[in-house]
Amino acid sequence: MAEPLPALMLPAASWLRLSPHRRWLDMQGQRLLDFSKPSRVAQGFAALDDDGALPPPATADSTLSARMTHVYAVASGRGLPGCGPLAAHGVACLLGPLRDHEHDGWFLTPPTDGSRPADARKQAYLHAFVALAASSATVAGVPEGRALLDAALRVWEEHFWSEQEGVFRESFAADWSDEENYRGANANMHSVEACMAVADVTGNPVWRQRALRVVERFIHTLAREADYFLPEHYDRNWTQLPDYHRNTPTDALRPYGMTPGHFVEWSHLLLKLEAALLRTQGNAPSWLLDDAVALFHRGMETGWARDGAPGLVYTIDWNHQPVVHNRPHWCQAEAMTAAAALLKRTGHAQYEQWYRTIWNYIDLYMIDRKRGGWIQELDQHNRPSAVVYAGKADLYHAWQATITPLLPLAPSFATAVSLLEN
Template sequence: MSTSLLSRTPAPNFASVNFLKQHINDTLSFYRPRAYDPNGGFYHYYKDDGAVYDTAHRHLVSATRFVFNWVCAWQHTGDATYVEWAHHALVELDTRFKTPAGDYVWTVNAQGVEDARVMAYGQAFVLLAKSHAYRAKLCSAQDVASVFERMNTQFFEPAHLAYADERSASGELSHYRGQNANMHMCEACLAAFEATGEQRYLDRAQDLANTFALHLAQQGRQPIWEHYHLDWTPDWRYNIDTPGDIFKPWGYQTGHQTEWAKLLLNLFEHTHNQALVNTAQALHDAAYLAGWDALNGGLIYGYAPDGTPCDTDKYFWVQAETFASSWRLWRATGEQRYLTQYHHTWSWAWAHLVDHQHGAWFRIVDAQGAKLEDTKSPAGKVDYHTMGACWDVLRVGGLD
């Protein structure tokens, strides 16, 4: 337990550089003493107090997000140890997850490959990891390109300007189509462009933004649906009985609307296309209107097409992506309501989701903010969303 964590009260100035940097350090301090596995990579599974509850299992999403975390930590602190750690994470990624064909499997354990499916969601995060590794001179531009090109071969559907979702261990392509992998591929392509300067990555990010935020979301007047049939028509019933699914939940996802808004505003930095700002506003505004819990505060996980909540639990990443999109919209438009939303979202998360005793964020609480579990970081979390949102706000600037 660290004695230097920011306390819950009094509430800090959430719009200050010093606060964001200290909070990132508090989050890193949860992982620093216990994450490194001398036998390779990093441990992926943590209880609230930092206890590692599974030392052997590894998930592709956590493995890639650790590369992102350590490179970003190095960029913002200058501490070369983080470059060494990013390299340590990258070695495990390429030795334990990578197949001879150039794909990356979903999970591994002490015996080897556990789940050999090739998921577009996971491959997108490999591209994100490689793009950041390139910034730290841990891989080449060709390494970045190889992941992108393999992703295109395995999943891209030119007629729809979108990526399919999943291949089985035997290589069979699933009929399921979804927005989530494409959203993260947009994110990864932006990172690849910003790292290498290669225009094709920016072009693909624009393709995906147009497909999902404009075409499939009916020109930005409707939120972005999660699930689609083979022909990219909405599948309104997929996972209808599991609105709390981690990767493929039913319903409109509050956090995915605001995450798309954030990405559109990132894309705006490079294209100066005002339509991206307008669409980002439409997505963010719809999500905040339906997702903000007026009674208890905080943003719910998901809501039905008629606007009624379908999962009222509060997830860490939903709050993080929303304060990031709020800040970007405040900076892009100057509209005071977005600054207010930034502070409201942070205030609720600070009171209910940030662990002021051990560091990092709790994964999930109920509608009233009560804890539901003692697992801080299961597969895929590692506080990529929370630190990433803070780094994004720092990048945009305009802070005290």
């Protein structure tokens, strides 16, 4: 099995060593999978409400469909019934109704009556998840998974990757004109995840090197220069945009200010990239670990319990004060994931404590044992809220939180599962 060293470094009393804890993680993951299955619609997957039902009219969402396809593909590799057909449905829809068959690429929602959707821009964020889904489907042997991967990489490489900048471009019009005057950390962060998965599946190390270049730009340059407070919004000339979305601070993808949940998510990805480079080429920049540690601590210092109640807040301003106090579930999931990764990488007891603290919070506040799934968002008093995220649409972050502690840091999810289960 890959990456034996971190397993040896775990403290003897770590939850990660305990079979009951590992069974609990597996059980929680399967509960999430079962809750999510009604999200299937004719053209992909749609968002569920708080009770796990499809509110009318239920329209396929391409980003959600790609995320679901990724999760179901990895779950099918674990031998979990029902997941393989759902992954195949996702692949078929990404190759069919969700795809732009005129100019290639993917729309955020399917065309209606032969007309482009109202928002027909091609988004880097979505395309990163299409590539991730396709890579996972390929590993799992999902029909047409490789065809989807080939199509996704062709678009990703031709239109989104900027060799000169070492990052992914943000968005274009449907015909690939009108490039957006924006460079964003969020889409590039998820592109790092997808790049590592694609490198594992294709065997092409160029994708791993691209992930490293993105990390060098956003983290080892921009975040490090800001003492590991990560500004996320820039124009195409790399001028920071400090007032971006000041009037829409609860934007779901590009909120005003900074996002501590992203600090810790980057931390986890840096450790995965370090492990991937060590596993495949025997060396990795030493700063990947240093930056990962610094980002985690910055995220927890500025985001956790900043208003007296537990939980990681959504955003902070340039004075490092909370802007949106609500606690999205994905922020907690990524904080836990980063703590687990740092624990496996370093063996330090502080990360065991954070791992337990965050899971205790998720268990007591976010796991919905009455209606199912996870509550997607809590307010500053840890009551259910829907200011940023309504319903229970997102399987991706929560489910990955239940499986990440069970896997090594490298290779990526689908490949690691294929090695672990065989």
